[in-house]
Amino acid sequence: MADILILTLTLTLTLLSLCLLLLFLSNSHKTKLPPGPKPWPILGNLPDLLPHRRRLHRFLSDLSRLHGPLLTLHRGSSPIFVASTPASASAVLRTHDRSLCGRHVPAAFRFPAYTPSTFIWSTTLDERWKSVRSLCKSELFSSKALDAGSAERERLAARMVEGVRGRAGARVDVRESVVKVVYRMVGEMVLSADVLERAPFLREQVARAMELAVAPNLEDLWPRVFGGLDLQGMRRETAEQLERMYRVWDVMIDERRRAVEDEATKKQDFFAAVLRSGFDDARIKALFSDLFAAGVDTTTASIEWTLSELVKNAFAMAQVKQELDAVVGKDNQVRESHLPELAYLNACIKESLRLHPPVPLLLPHQSEEEDCEVMGHVIPKGCGVMVNVWAIGRDPDAWGHSPDEFCPERFINHHDECGVDFKGSHFKFLPFGSGRRACMGMPLGHRMIQLLVASLVHNFNWGLPDGGMADQLDMDDWFELTLERKRPLVLIPSEVGAC
Ligand code: HEM
Numbered sequence: 386m387a388d389i390l391i392l393t394l395t396l397t398l399t400l401l402s403l404c405l406l407l408l409f410l411s412n413s414h415k416t417k418l419p420p421g422p423k424p425w426p427i428l429g430n431l432p433d434l435l436p437h438r439r440r441l442h443r444f445l446s447d448l449s450r451l452h453g454p455l456l457t458l459h460r461g462s463s464p465i466f467v468a469s470t471p472a473s474a475s476a477v478l479r480t481h482d483r484s485l486c487g488r489h490v491p492a493a494f495r496f497p498a499y500t501p502s503t504f505i506w507s508t509t510l511d512e513r514w515k516s517v518r519s520l521c522k523s524e525l526f527s528s529k530a531l532d533a534g535s536a537e538r539e540r541l542a543a544r545m546v547e548g549v550r551g552r553a554g555a556r557v558d559v560r561e562s563v564v565k566v567v568y569r570m571v572g573e574m575v576l577s578a579d580v581l582e583r584a585p586f587l588r589e590q591v592a593r594a595m596e597l598a599v600a601p602n603l604e605d606l607w608p609r610v611f612g613g614l615d616l617q618g619m620r621r622e623t624a625e626q627l628e629r630m631y632r633v634w635d636v637m638i639d640e641r642r643r644a645v646e647d648e649a650t651k652k653q654d655f656f657a658a659v660l661r662s663g664f665d666d667a668r669i670k671a672l673f674s675d676l677f678a679a680g681v682d683t684t685t686a687s688i689e690w691t692l693s694e695l696v697k698n699a700f701a702m703a704q705v706k707q708e709l710d711a712v713v714g715k716d717n718q719v720r721e722s723h724l725p726e727l728a729y730l731n732a733c734i735k736e737s738l739r740l741h742p743p744v745p746l747l748l749p750h751q752s753e754e755e756d757c758e759v760m761g762h763v764i765p766k767g768c769g770v771m772v773n774v775w776a777i778g779r780d781p782d783a784w785g786h787s788p789d790e791f792c793p794e795r796f797i798n799h800h801d802e803c804g805v806d807f808k809g810s811h812f813k814f815l816p817f818g819s820g821r822r823a824c825m826g827m828p829l830g831h832r833m834i835q836l837l838v839a840s841l842v843h844n845f846n847w848g849l850p851d852g853g854m855a856d857q858l859d860m861d862d863w864f865e866l867t868l869e870r871k872r873p874l875v876l877i878p879s880e881v882g883a884c
Pocket residue numbers: 504505506571675676677679680681683684687742743744747748749816817818819821822823824825826827829830831834
């Protein structure tokens with residue numbers, strides 16, 4: 386009897402001590418987390434976050450003004466962290482880049498047929514990630530590779546202009562016109578093929594995959610309870626979408642392998658370099674899907690936002706048109722060789738990327754291996770870290786008065802910001818991120834934006850339907866991994882020179 390009593394007492398004491406230890410450990414963690422709004426039991430900050438899901442960049446910007454440059458939020462039981470000033474962005478992306486360069490992968494994208502092969506969602510920078518990055522850098526995004534694709538992009542831009550010309554005087558949804566040509570441009574670079582002919586559903590599949598990456602998922606919110614269960618079927622659906630894309634890549638890879646054996650049809654392009662690289666098929670297919678997912682909506686959104694700003698700002702539009710007339714010539718087609726000479730257009734593109742960064746919170750980072758101490762706070766390993774580049778681009782301390790105004794002149798010669806670029810070393814301007822995980826498609830994205838905006842502006846005058854006042858153009862936005870216009874940009878083109 387005494388034995389049983391002692392045993393029970395020992396067990397109770399051990400359990401109690403364990404509970405106290407766990408409580409102590411979790412509290413000691415909590416006290417070092419960055420500050421943030423008080424979480425609700427179990428739900429964390431979800432009751433505040435969910436209603437602002439589509440305006441998350443704005444909501445987080447307001448919160449950071451209350452709680453500081455690095456803040457904690459609890460999505461259910463999972464803490465996430467947000468850096469919202471140039472200094473905290475620099476701490477995350479430069480000082481602690483080595484630790485925080487892992488990707489925090491949404492649960493819907495974690496499954497064996499994809500995770501080990503993807504580039505974008507690679508949790509660590511292992512040899513696989515490095516070899517893909519280095520292949521893309523030299524064979525896809527180098528100046529040599531980009532110059533080799535110039536004529537094809539110019540041909541596609543001319544085709545877009547013809548399409549718009551055919552609709553002169555009618556309503557044109559700019560996004561619809563632009564997104565197709567961007568798909569084709571990326572398709573020509575990556576596959577040397579008309580991707581919309583080969584994969585007509587690619588656009589819908591990518592769009593749905595994006596939705597699944599940001600939609601609230603019980604597995605992400607309460608991983609200890611729902612982890613691995615896929616109760617909402619989101620992982621299953623992502624896998625199905627990818628599977629459909631992969632079927633197209635399978636056919637194309639197969640065709641290419643057969644063509645490689647035939648000297649006459651052998652091409653020296655990116656596709657050939659990928660096949661020579663020795664990557665297995667799973668990696669090749671994931672890479673193709675990753676490039677379209679990362680490259681098309683971002684570039685399209687930038688073009689739509691830049692044209693919106695130009696339509697809204699008549700003075701800037703007139704300046705760009707004047708510059709194009711001088712550099713390109715009234716009756717000539719814009720060529721990529723003209724682009725470096727278009728200083729004012731480039732200032733407008735930068736200003737648009739500052740005000741409307743297409744990936745406003747970057748893709749979530751994390752530390753894979755260990756907790757990381759940032760600005761005196763602890764970021765536990767495995768927790769997501771976002772950088773609010775939208776808030777940073779409008780930070781009055783960084784950009785002076787009127788940071789919300791479209792003023793391309795700020796990037797021109799005599800102004801303070803004239804030397805500021807988006808290559809990742811100026812932490813107040815990070816539309817492409819910075820550090821190891823920065824966008825690697827920036828050189829291609831930038832060329833496409835310049836060429837397509839220049840072509841649209843050089844060939845057409847743009848007005849609002851129903852006699853709408855251009856300076857009143859609505860600029861409301863909508864967050865879904867990329868920052869879109871809430872309402873599409875619908876304009877009426879008229880040909881330049883036409884009465
Ligand atoms: C305006 C156009 C673009 C913008 C604003 C943009 C922006 C970004 C941003 C913010 C990131 C994440 C950086 C981070 O998490 O720290 C990213 C990643 C990436 N981007 Fe872009 N991007 C653009 C165009 C492109 C294009 C055209 C491609 C390729 C065709 C591309 C390929 C990628 C890839 C592969 C990654 C993942 C890099 C990694 O995880 O290591 N992007 N991009």
